[in-house]
Amino acid sequence: MIKVTGIATEKELKPILPSESRIEKGPFVILECFEQIPCNPCMDACPKGAIKIEGNINNLPKVDFDKCNGCGICVSSCPGLAIFVVQKHYSETSGTVMIPYEFAPVPQVGDIVDGLSREGYKICDAKVLRVLYTKKQDRTAVITIEVPKDLIMEVRNIRPR
Numbered sequence: 040m041i042k043v044t045g046i047a048t049e050k051e052l053k054p055i056l057p058s059e060s061r062i063e064k065g066p067f068v069i070l071e072c073f074e075q076i077p078c079n080p081c082m083d084a085c086p087k088g089a090i091k092i093e094g095n096i097n098n099l100p101k102v103d104f105d106k107c108n109g110c111g112i113c114v115s116s117c118p119g120l121a122i123f124v125v126q127k128h129y130s131e132t133s134g135t136v137m138i139p140y141e142f143a144p145v146p147q148v149g150d151i152v153d154g155l156s157r158e159g160y161k162i163c164d165a166k167v168l169r170v171l172y173t174k175k176q177d178r179t180a181v182i183t184i185e186v187p188k189d190l191i192m193e194v195r196n197i198r199p200r
Contacts, residue, residue, distance in 0.1 A: 066109025
């Protein structure tokens with residue numbers, strides 16, 4: 040029997056990640072969507088056409104990393120809060136993660152928050168760099184945080200202090 044936790048495993052993540060050369064190039068989207076349900080707001084939101092759902096609407100979305108520029112417009116469109124934008128090179132030692140955030144209060148630029156793993160455990164301190172919270176985001180704040188470079192693929196949420 041397979042134990043289902045709802046937390047993405049390394050096996051599930053490996054096929055959805057871009058090549059190392061694409062990671063080095065600049066920001067990119069990660070769709071941590073593993074539910075085969077009829078859903079396509081991410082595809083409709085992408086202005087570059089980088090997100091596609093082939094065939095049946097129940098199929099998982101796929102990213103064309105050659106088209107994705109990491110703009111993040113898709114992040115707030117996902118009802119499952121499963122879309123993130125990652126940038127490896129923010130500074131010499133840090134990268135950024137753009138996350139959807141639907142809790143109150145919304146952190147402010149400059150705040151130091153706890154960077155959380157997929158399991159919800161604190162794995163680092165993170166600095167809030169940007170907060171987008173407009174009507175266009177449909178009540179989902181999009182928060183960009185600075186994290187240690189080696190944790191850009193691990194931090195997936197935050198907890199204000």
